[in-house]
Amino acid sequence: MPTVSGLGENRLLELLLAELPPAVRRPRGALSDALDADDCALVRPPRRGRRLLLKTDGLIAGVHFTPDTDPALVGRKALARALSDIAAAGGKPRHALVALALPADITLEFARGLYHGLGACAEEHDVGIVGGETLRTPGPLSLTVTLTGAVRARHFPGRGGGRPSDVLLVTGRLGGSFRSGRHLTFSPRVREGRWLARHFPVRAMMDLSDGLGADLPRLARTSGCGFRVDRERLPRHEHCTIEQAIGDGEDYELLLALAPDDATELERRWPIRFPALPLTRIGELTAPGAGEELPRGHDHFA
């Protein structure tokens, strides 16, 4: 099986780019060809009245996926994680840059598989891949995706607007993501995030990547609040305990805070717009110090 070593950077890039669908490789609004012909990508900025969203997010072999994972799912996950953050900002994703660091012994087939997965996910979400770089590394494979998006400033929820008595809700179900393989196949809640941000005065929103136990305290702290969670009501995936729903992480569901009346209105309208996806009231924000604590989820440096 041929490896990427010895191919030459230009030839390798050519083979990788051939994996991208035309609409991803040469998207509307991209005015340069930074993938192989320019130093930078040149793109149209968001339309008037919109702000620019920026997110960078990396995957490392042995940390975020095991070496035997289907490379197309690895590529997919790299982009889907960044999409999940754009979703939490209520934004429409636009352009991606891909920085790929490849060990010399990676097969060409694996590298092409990564690009294939990236391309398929980008096409699904109408994202153009407009630039990047391919490096050789003495370490494990890593894949860093930077994604831009657009959102109206007044629709950007942020994490800091929550107030005591706001209702906390989550989309979907939690727990068991790594064990079940869902960490590779999850759907970033892009449509849901945009709809929520556009139609409701969402006071704070984030995506659950490190687990509710790590992420909810961040949202509450940024809002200057405490929180209370009704653990029995946490929407769990099959065969998951409450502890797993709190601590496992990699759910990529949305967590949001809304004033009580708005939450009630949202619960009425949600099932009509998104009938297949649960939306569950899991607790509330409180005055600072008046809430509870949760077992912490994943921390890379703890």
Place this chain on the structure above:
Amino acid sequence: MPTVSGLGENRLLELLLAELPPAVRRPRGALSDALDADDCALVRPPRRGRRLLLKTDGLIAGVHFTPDTDPALVGRKALARALSDIAAAGGKPRHALVALALPADITLEFARGLYHGLGACAEEHDVGIVGGETLRTPGPLSLTVTLTGAVRARHFPGRGGGRPSDVLLVTGRLGGSFRSGRHLTFSPRVREGRWLARHFPVRAMMDLSDGLGADLPRLARTSGCGFRVDRERLPRHEHCTIEQAIGDGEDYELLLALAPDDATELERRWPIRFPALPLTRIGELTAPGAGEELPRGHDHFA
């Protein structure tokens, strides 16, 4: 010496962010706090009439710098490389995202040094650091910087507009960058690149990162041309041979192609605007196939 391991991600981030100057940490035009409080950075897009430039670029320990390098210079280099690409696009740099993958045994002092160098370089170039992430890696330290910029579409030179008989010029001097340490201390030609793109009909421009021998063929190929270089005239750093000026790489000087009359006019005006920096005519573009070849510079995958 304490390492980053065991600190916890939140505390580590707090210590790293404290290294950034206030104007870098909370730049004008940044509307969110993606560094520790939001999923995405939210920024004002470029002004009306400008396009958005996007660039991502990574450094890996053991590849782009040795482990005993001053971490502030490593942080500086990571941003300066991306600045060099924005310069080659004639752009004004705006916002940066920093993805840092840290091995567990890196000292806190080293990690803070990286951010210190990033912050100082960002301040010098009026760049806001508006987002990023910090990961743990089992491999070598890596630092991926994504940089945005703004440029008028008609000023973006790209690499594809060169024509036979265009004059090739380079800024500064070439060769010996790694050996001399200049690869850590070079000045990205941001002012020069903007001035060139604004005042002259530059037909093609790029920055010399892999060496003239690897980069010039890329510019020529994208322009559908060949090239001829007057090797004796190559502006070399002291103690460098012609071969080193062609092959060493990491010069981060600008290479540009201009129509002959425009080149003459540029040579008249350049020393008035940039008296301390040489600008040297090194050859010309030719019809495809009519030029010569150069020994190739650096190729990660060759």
